[in-house]
Amino acid sequence: MTDTLLKLEGVEKSFGKNQVLRGVDIDVARGQSLVIIGGSGSGKSVMLKNALGLMTPDKGRIFFDGEDVTKATGKTREKMRARIGMLFQSGALFDSLTVWENVAFRLLNSEGTRRKDAKERAIETLKKVRLGADVGGLYPAEISGGMQKRVSLARSIISEPDLIFFDEPTTGLDPITADAINDLIREMVGGLGAAAVTITHDMASARKIADEIAMLFEGQIIWRGPAKDVYASGNAYVDQFVNGRADGPIQPAI
């Protein structure tokens, strides 16, 4: 057992001639909330998919709870994923299943929980993200984008994971709903004592969620520090990004 729950060491990933990750080094400790900021195309989502094992890095190593899981398959990968929750940018709810079946998916399909018990736990978890039991019987297409994010959040925490990834949790939401999601994330992570890795370019969200913030630029972590220091980082790239200025060392992606 180590304090570091997740560690990426020199991770590189290319797609053809496009090198997206150029040696990412980052770690997250138990109970810590780390937010990774960076512009579009900086490699945030690719880094997250490598950490989750949805992609295999070309170089470098990934450790989860001290174990090298870079090329883990089968039971090792399953064991690791059972301890991880993930909130996808789009929510990624299964259209063909009701809201409660989405929330209870892991219980029903991986943990073998009885349907009645799984439903009870799903409804309880929906309450934690402030959704009523009546929502449980609806299909994802019948609820709003903000509610879908909350359902996805409920799905990511139902098994009380040790680590939760949040991919752009507030994208596409109005500021009030986005703030409510930030509160929920803070509350859920604090309540579970889980580590959290959030990738976002929403600075309001980053400030609210993070203990520490790291910035990914051109496939490398170029700065990391406490959330309170992000506006006084002394790094020209970070300054430009957090203040949302078009002029500076980072060229706008247009």
Added chain:
Amino acid sequence: MQNPIQLIGRATLGLFGEVGRLAVFAGRVKIAAVTPRWYGGEILRQMVRIGFYSLPVVGLAAVFIGAALALNIYEGGSRYGAEQFVPSIVVLGITRELGVVITGLMLAGRVSAGIAAEIGAMRVTEQIDALETLSASRYRYLYAPRFIAALITLPMLVALADVIGVMGGWLVSVFGLGFDSTVYLRNTLDFVTTNDILAGLIKAVVFGGVIAIMGCYQGDRSQAGATGVGRAATLSMVGAAVLILAFNYVMSTLFVEIGL
């Protein structure tokens, strides 16, 4: 301007690469289908979608094919005074070839393209990634149930298409060409053998596998939003149709060789 040899070489390598990827994918689906864990509810749901909902289209296609076949055989046969062979040739043509091929082709359009579009949409909306992060293998939860359901339902649909196709021939022959109903049916039943029916049903199992695997494969590989999903649906339909026709020829040859 590229060297023609280079173009041919690149196309050949691309083809081999695609065949290899498809073979590996098919192997993984088959392993998932024959080893636990099985998702019974998903298999049943897919059987209803692939089998039950295909009944109208398969039934309509079969009745028209049977009717047209009877009419053409009558027309051709009458030139040699061989009209009496209509029932036997209709039942042979339907059970060994047309019933299964037409059902396969209709399902390549209705089912294979549908599977590709559904899985493609799941791929581009990150639902497949979500599935993997929830410790459920996409091969076991998504692909194996569709594969198993297609293997089971295709022979059922083909058996039904055989009956409906023969009835189509009977309808035209009795009400349009002046055949006696009892004689037509007796000739049909006397001529058809278990082997004729079996040959069609064996092909149906293979075509079921082709339809499900092509749909799942193209859906799994789809990228680039709506365009990618549309492309996956088209490729799965075309791929499944071509493979069905190719496998049909190979199996027909094999069945003739072994006397089935």
